[in-house]
Amino acid sequence: MKVIEVNGYGNIDVLRVGSRNIPKPGKQEVLIKVIAAGVNRPDVLQRKGFYDPPMGASDILGLEVSGEIVSGDLGNSDFSIGDRVCALLSGGGYAEYCIAHVYHCLPIPKNVTFEEAAGLPESLFTVWNNVINIGNLSNGESFLVHGGSSGVGTMAVQLAKSMGCLVYSTASSDEKVRAVESLGALKCINYKNEDFVEQILNLTEMKGVNLILDMVAGDYLQRNIKVLSYNGRMVIIAFLGGSRANLSCVDILTKNLTISGSMLRSKSNSFKSRIASALRETVWPLLEKKNIIPITYAYFPIDQVSQAHAMMESGEHIGKIILRI
Amino acid sequence: MKVIEVNGYGNIDVLRVGSRNIPKPGKQEVLIKVIAAGVNRPDVLQRKGFYDPPMGASDILGLEVSGEIVSGDLGNSDFSIGDRVCALLSGGGYAEYCIAHVYHCLPIPKNVTFEEAAGLPESLFTVWNNVINIGNLSNGESFLVHGGSSGVGTMAVQLAKSMGCLVYSTASSDEKVRAVESLGALKCINYKNEDFVEQILNLTEMKGVNLILDMVAGDYLQRNIKVLSYNGRMVIIAFLGGSRANLSCVDILTKNLTISGSMLRSKSNSFKSRIASALRETVWPLLEKKNIIPITYAYFPIDQVSQAHAMMESGEHIGKIILRI
Structure with missing residues (x-):
């Protein structure tokens, strides 16, 4: 063959x-x-x-x-x-x-x-394991997915939207932003022009989001910590932004955060x-x-x-x- | 009054x-x-x-x-x-x-x-919330508590021991090491003389531990990641070693780790x-x-x-x- x-x-x-x-x-x-x-x-x-x-x-x-x-x-x-x-x-x-x-x-x-x-299969098994099993996303929660235009991202946005979640995302071009918003994201942020931390905090009235699905890692880790709400969770599935991260534990403790990672x-x-x-x-x-x-x-x-x-x-x-x- | x-x-x-x-x-x-x-x-x-x-x-x-x-x-x-x-x-x-x-x-x-x-109260409420509720320690699992001679540490060691867990700990003097071992720790490591990463990996035949209760943070974060087993969890309750941490996400993903923090x-x-x-x-x-x-x-x-x-x-x-x- x-x-x-x-x-x-x-x-x-x-x-x-x-x-x-x-x-x-x-x-x-x-x-x-x-x-x-x-x-x-x-x-x-x-x-x-x-x-x-x-x-x-x-x-x-x-x-x-x-x-x-x-x-x-x-x-x-x-x-x-x-x-x-x-x-x-x-x-x-x-x-x-x-x-x-x-x-x-x-x-x-x-x-x-x-x-x-x-x-x-790869997108949906990944989304299910990380967003539902590990991230424990519940109906009506707020959810941020980085790389919303990727295979995993497009499925994560749609699944979360189908659960009545408030879905936010990031992407690297205006074309991708439009695509992700057409799939149900309330707002997709072009991270090349805008700071997602500032945007997400504004959009959520400073409360932050309940769950983040992250494929960037690197310097996104600390920025994700900033935009997580009390009891917030972050699941890391890749490190397109680099595997090393520098972070502060203060918010992890005071906001009762959980950071997980997994590979399928x-x-x-x-x-x-x-x-x-x-x-x-x-x-x-x-x-x-x-x-x-x-x-x-x-x-x-x-x-x-x-x-x-x-x-x-x-x-x-x-x-x-x-x-x- | x-x-x-x-x-x-x-x-x-x-x-x-x-x-x-x-x-x-x-x-x-x-x-x-x-x-x-x-x-x-x-x-x-x-x-x-x-x-x-x-x-x-x-x-x-x-x-x-x-x-x-x-x-x-x-x-x-x-x-x-x-x-x-x-x-x-x-x-x-x-x-x-x-x-x-x-x-x-x-x-x-x-x-x-x-x-x-x-x-x-303070020790036991803290241990229960972090070791049982968040850390989800189960009977028979392996458990590492840093600062085993502290108020929280002495209770964590004894509670985990009562659950049939394999308990490891760290402390800053030989006197404290003896005290923690007398409470049921299989091995308490004097971190001033020995590297706990090397010791724990040797003691667990390189498998690492299922759960770590950490009050150090700082450079312990990455070292904890190294000694966690597959599906391992770490709960941070204080940052006596500093709140900033530099870590690598590789093990978080490949070992399916979860890092949490909380304050009571x-x-x-x-x-x-x-x-x-x-x-x-x-x-x-x-x-x-x-x-x-x-x-x-x-x-x-x-x-x-x-x-x-x-x-x-x-x-x-x-x-x-x-x-x-």
């Missing part, structure tokens, strides 16, 4: 088309004939050598796909051979066939295309299965009713994977970048 | 004996004839002008007392006038009489003297009432069976409050410093 191989570590030139044997599904695993695969930042980090796949995971890039189940152990799931699904993977998605844990598969929602569905990929299969069940029950009906819509920016044929990675690194995209296999 | 007044802000010389009218209890409040009062670090900070009492609280120092209920509104509590209690206060304990919220009172446990009981004094009455109920149900039986014992280092007559503050600032004490009123 055709796959994308990473030839050493480095820039987009190390990505090349290769050939591998079709993998064999094990217990509770299915083989998926891949139709589309999502491109994610961890793929870029892995290509550069900064993010090794966890033990036992495929060395092929690709954390999410859509396609058709062609064989494997269906366990006690309600899936059948031939079903059209999207799935979260621990790797191996940039390929004609991939292995998925059967309980990490979800049906393609009505009203959603294969290509759109390929971009759902290394979590256990059963942990991810529980998220899949929660998504199917809660978010899938919203996708089918178009209360939440997949936001896709660009599609590339698999042979143009290098261009897809270049776009991801440019940061110009709004929503997902998808490979057609 | 006789009280201790703070004459301006500054060193121990600003503490002096004064006279005030006996305060009048309001709704759900009782008047306590004070027998003994605990001395706490926030008293020292308040004396120095670094920690103003919350709105509506007495300007007199003192966050905990023991004594006798002499009048007031007993609400739906099971207390009667004349009952011997200890109580958490929002201030006002360095005085012959003080006001306490009736639901923040607890009976003097059997086998515990009035003087010992005066030192229980500004919490709502109902919040503190819930802690009082939990303590009475869970910790009071352990005190009565002597599974947990109050550790008191020194008693001072109220006229020698300056010496009591000097001792608190010297850090020589192991356990509580108590004023006899």
